Each structure stands twice: as structure tokens, then as C-alpha cells.
Amino acid sequence: MNLDPPDFSYFMHDGLRLAYFDEGDAAGEPVLLIHGFASSASVNWVYPGWLKTLGDAGYRVIAIDNRGHGKSDKPHDPEAYHVPLMASDAAALLDHLGLPDAHVMGYSMGARISAFLALGHPHRVRSLIFGGLGIGLIDGVGDWDPIADALLASSIEDVTHERGKMFRAFADQTKSDRLALAACIRTSRDPISAEEIGRVDVPALIAVGTKDDIAGSPQALAALMRDARALDIPNRDHMLAVGDRVFKKAALDFYAEIAAA
Template identity: 75%
Template sequence: MNLNAPAFSSFAHDGLDLFYFDEGDPEGQPVLLIHGFASSALVNWVHPGWLKTLGEAGYRVIAIDNRGHGRSDKPRDQEAYRPWVMAEDAAALLDHLRIPQAHVMGYSMGARISVFLALNHPDRVRSLVLGGLGSGMTDGVGDWDPIADALMAPSLDDVSHERGRMFRAFADQTKSDREALAACIRGSRDLVSEDDMGRIEAPTLIGVGTKDDIAGSPQKLAALMPHATALDIPGRDHMLAVGDRVFKKAVLEFYEEL
């Protein structure tokens, strides 16, 4: 297994070619990873060490490049990015790999997609890890229109909005399709009702950095769910919490207890 550059494959769903990797122990319990906005399977899961961590622990590690991201096709219609639409991409990948049920871990936008997957296909989700998104799942995570505007600005120098600058710089760094990302940020913000969160029976771990000013409270979200635990990731903001050692250790312990 090459932990630095896993081999990607593709499958067709909803008229799109979607890319993914399938690494680790083929006989291990499958973990499906769903990355965040403006990221990719490589940026979200390989570079911060999740593939290495989970692979060495004996899991089968699968990660999708969400539509609009990484190597996957990039529609420009914001309706193509509703979170339940992207959740169907994830379910279709499990179908493609003939995996009846998996642990599902999502970060930020990927956490929202993971929740829609759990709501619409509860039998497919063995457990949930929701990173980088707490009570913002139900309450909203602020005004994201300036981020779409920042993505479409001529250059980073033209962006003054602080969060817009952060995401524009990230999109430039990852050489992303900014028009597709602008459609994505406009289309993928649907909230989940508190009642729906309460319907999710899968064991859930919710990890959020203590300096994350986007996610909202993990404790508040966990309190809505029947089998959820909140995790504070000390001293980490939204961008840095994803690869934190405390988060990785907690996830491995969570899986061992299931």
C-alpha cells in the first residue's frame, strides 16, 4: 500500500465520473471517508495521515472525491450539490464496491453529507464520525455568500472578507475549479432539523476544534442524538483539527468500542 499516493479508480453515477481510492486491508471493516468543501480525498484524508492511521489499524479505507472536487466531474449547477444528492454519490460508491455497510466519517461539508447518508440509508451506516461540524448542522454556519463571491473574484488580492480569503487561498492552493466550488457552496448548505438528527440511531462521534469558529458546538449537536458523543479537539481551528492526534486517537478508540 502506497500511503503517499493511493491509486484512484472511477465509477459512473448520476451522469458523472466520480473518483475514489480503496486502500488498507481488503478484509478489514470498511471506513468510507467524505471530505470537506474545497478539499479532496488526498488533501483531507491522505496528507493529514488518516489513510495511514486507519490502514495501519487494519481497516479498509475508502475515500471519494466529491462531485466538484479532486478528480471527479465538476457540474456548474448549484442544484447538483445539494447534500442529499452528494450523499447518493456516496451510497452509489458503496454499491459499486458491493459493501453493504460501512463506518462513515465526514469532515465539515462531508459531515453534512454523511448525515444525509445516514438519514436516507440508515442500513448502510455502521457508525458516524462527524468532524468540523457541530450545532452548525442544524443552526447554520453563518453567511457563506462572501465565500462564493471570493471564489469568483479575479484574484485573492481582490478579496477582503476574512473567511472568503481563507477559502479562496485554499482553493488556489488545491488548484480547484472555482466556478464549480462557487456552485457547490451555494447549493450544499441545507440544514438538518433537530428532529431528523434525533432519528439517527448509528453510534456517532462528533469532533470539533476548540478554536473552530465555523462548526458550532459538538456538545449541542450530540445532545440531539440518541447515541452520540462530543469531542473537543484542543487548540485547533477548522483547518487544523482534521489531522489532529487527539482526533485520530479518539476515532480509533470509538471504533474499537463498537
């Protein structure tokens, strides 16, 4: 299995045409991957090697392009991007594929979507892996309005906010719809309370780079959950942690441990 993007398919949900891929062993345990803000299924999961890693290990690998991203429809109304709506897209994909449940892995915004999926549709989630999001799931991940402003700037040269410039460059690199992303970032930070996350009872792995200045502590989040463990991804920031070998090995070990139990 190589690192080229696979063929994408489409389904309709909430009036939107949404893209996904479904690869690997059709008889394998399903893993649903949910990418981060300004990314896509290919950028988050194919190019960094996750599709290959999970596929080679015998899993059925499913990944959605979130609304506003990748090959999916891209509404420009911020009200379309509240996280429970994006979580309902993921649940609808499982319905579309006839799957009662799956292991769910999300990165950054995708981890937040995964958490809402586990809260709103608990019977659909076998386990959770949160990448690039720790206690920021509860406490918030800072002021992201400057990122929306950076996405709407006429040129990246006009952007002075450091994090805004980083995400603007990422959006330009991925040839994203910047109006859709600006709408998304304004409403996709719906909070979850400590009490709510404490109700999640499936096994969870929370993996954050030690140089990540966005995610917040994975240990602090794990302490709020019933069956969670934290993983420090050494010397990786928010952008580079996603494809790290330590992260991939920990994920495979986590799934093997669940299977053995």
C-alpha cells in the first residue's frame, strides 16, 4: 500500500455531498479517521503514512473529508460548522457503510469531533484516539479569531499573527477554500465540560507532541476520563506530531491491547 491518495466515494448528509475513502481489509476491524482543521483525509492520513500503517496491520481504514474541507462540500455559513454537526456527518458515514461502530481516531479539530461523536453517539465508538488535542478539549485552545482574519487576508504577506500565518500558509499549500475555513474556525470550537468527558467510558489514547503549543496537556485530559492514557510525542509540534513513528506504534499497540482484552 503506497502513499498515493486512494479513490474517494461520496454520500449525502444534511444537504451536503461528503467525500470519504474506505480502504484496507474489508473484513478487518474498522478505524474511522477524522482529520484536523484546514487539512483533509489525504493530507492528514495518507501522506503521513497512517493509511499504510493501519492497512498493513490488517485494519479497514475509513476517512472522511470534513464539511468545508478536501473534496467535500464547503458551505460559507459559520452555523454549518458547529462540532455536533460534523460529528453527525461521521455517524452518517458509518450508517452509509452499514457499520454499527468503529474505532475512532481524530487529530486536532478531528479529535474534538471524535469526542462529540462519542458523547452524542456512544454506541458507535469502540475506542478513541485523540491526536494533537489534550486538555484544550475542555479549556479551549486560545483565541483563533486572528486565524480567521489571516484566512480572509488578501495576501499572506499582510498577515502578522504568527499562528495565523502558519494556518494561512497551510491553507494555501492545500489549496483550501479559505472562506469555508474562516467560517469553520469561528464555530468549530464548541466546548466540552469535564463532567461530559468523564462520561466517556471507552478506552482512549491521548497523544500530543511535547512542543505542541496548541493542544494542552494530554495527562490532564486523561485524568478526567474513565479509561484513558496519555502519550508524549517527543520533540514534535502541532504540525509534525501527526505522522510521528512513536504515535503510530502507540496506536497499533493500543489497538492490539484492546483486541487482546
